[in-house]
Amino acid sequence: MxxxxxxxxxxxxxxxxxxxxxxxxxxxxxxxxxxxxxxxxxxxxxxxxxxxxxxxxxxxxxxxxxxxxxxxxxxxxxxxxxxxERRGTLSGPLRIAAPVGFGMLHLGKAVSHFLQRHPHIDLSLDLDDDFVDAAADGYDAVLRVGTIADNRLVAKRLAHTRRLLVASPGYLARNGAPARVSDLADHRGVLYSNRESDWRFAAKGGWVVARPRAVLRVNNGLVMRDATTAGLGISLLPSFYVADALEKGDLVVLDVGCEPESAEIFVVYPRDRNPSAKVLALVDSLRSGFGDPPYWDIAHR
Known part of the structure; x- marks a missing residue:
């Protein structure tokens, strides 16, 4: 045997x-x-x-x-x-993945709080900005920012987050501030390479799209934030990346008359695998820690 x-x-x-x-x-x-x-x-x-x-x-x-x-x-x-778990104790390995920037900024404290409550869990957290296949790469769950179109996955919403059009004061002094969505075509953009380059804004008649001239494409939000802070161009970023830079005045929010498309943060896991109590406990802990609205959005509403 x-x-x-x-x-x-x-x-x-x-x-x-x-x-x-x-x-x-x-x-x-x-x-x-x-x-x-x-x-x-x-x-x-x-x-x-x-x-x-x-x-x-x-x-x-x-x-x-x-x-x-x-x-x-x-x-x-x-x-x-x-x-x-039947004895009331959560234990054993739990392997999750998350985007690098979000993980560095917001998961350290949240995960520490979770493990303090459940000290018998052996958590492995992989930070990766490349696409992680939650159904095939051996993870118990994966954090995603954006829409979930894969019908192999179950998605648990953690938080809603705004996306903000931002630029540095220095860039605006040199290039002026766009007043309308159409003005963005004349500006340089710092773009996220893992997402379609079009920027979408909610208007009365539906979505309107901006296509700035790309000066940089990169698959990491922290690099985008830093490049924008340095005056390289305008970027459209989730507020969880730029809250501190806005508070310090390193970046300012641009008003083009329309609200940018927002984003959702999810925990996803394979549909053909029953979620463990550990995954569900992690979802509850992260939701509580982030808040509704999330703490990074409150100061900029």
């Missing part, structure tokens, strides 16, 4: 890229990890990992077995966590 520790050794070897690396991850002697892999291969009657003097690589059977192995290990952990 297949043993759980042999499956765990196989997955650890894949993750670490070597048997010695897996031994360090598992806190086991290298010889033990190597024997666990050999035992699993004997049980399955196939070679899972091709060993050479230079590297390890998955065989075709190894590629096929790996996602099943990860499912086995994840469900084992979730089953143990569920028993703890």
């Amino acid at each position: 297949m043993k759980l520790d042999t499956v765990a050794a196989f997955a650890a070897i894949v993750d670490a890229g070597s048997i010695s690396g897996a031994a360090r991850l598992m806190g086991r002697p290298k010889s033990v990890v190597s024997e666990r892999l050999a035992e699993l291969e004997r049980e399955l009657d196939t070679r899972l990992i091709q060993r050479t003097t230079r590297k390890l690589s998955l065989t075709e059977d190894g590629e096929t077995f790996l996602p099943r192995a990860r499912t086995i290990l994840r469900e084992t952990v979730e089953a143990a966590a569920e028993l703890s």
Whole structure:
């Protein structure tokens, strides 16, 4: 019968890229990890990992077995966590991802408060501005800013946030302030590269769109904020990025007669996986910590 520790050794070897690396991850002697892999291969009657003097690589059977192995290990952990939850204790691993800028500015304190309330949770927080596939990348949940169009996912709203058209006083002194949405076409824009470059504004007849001349495209809101503060151009940013800069006077909000399209912050998780009590507790904790309206919006309404 297949043993759980042999499956765990196989997955650890894949993750670490070597048997010695897996031994360090598992806190086991290298010889033990190597024997666990050999035992699993004997049980399955196939070679899972091709060993050479230079590297390890998955065989075709190894590629096929790996996602099943990860499912086995994840469900084992979730089953143990569920028993703890039935006893009123949230425990075990919780892996989430979030955008870099939002995480740096607003998740440190919020996550610390959550872990103080639930000290038996082992939280892994990955900050990444590239697209993270919540349904395929092994996360329990992912924080997203913007619309959720993937029907594989369930989205839990955390907060509504304004998006503000901002520029530095120095940029405005040199280039003047736009008075209408159409004026933005004559200005330089600092644009978010992971979002369509069009800026949308709510007008009486529906949405109107601005297309500024791009001076910089970047996939990080903090870099956008800093470039805008330095006078490079105008940007349209969620208020959670610029609240402090507005308070200090480093940036000012521009009024073009229409309100920019706002944004939503969500926690999303795969639809085919029941959310654990840990994920739901995290959602409740973040909602409470951010507030409604969120604390970063209150001073600029």
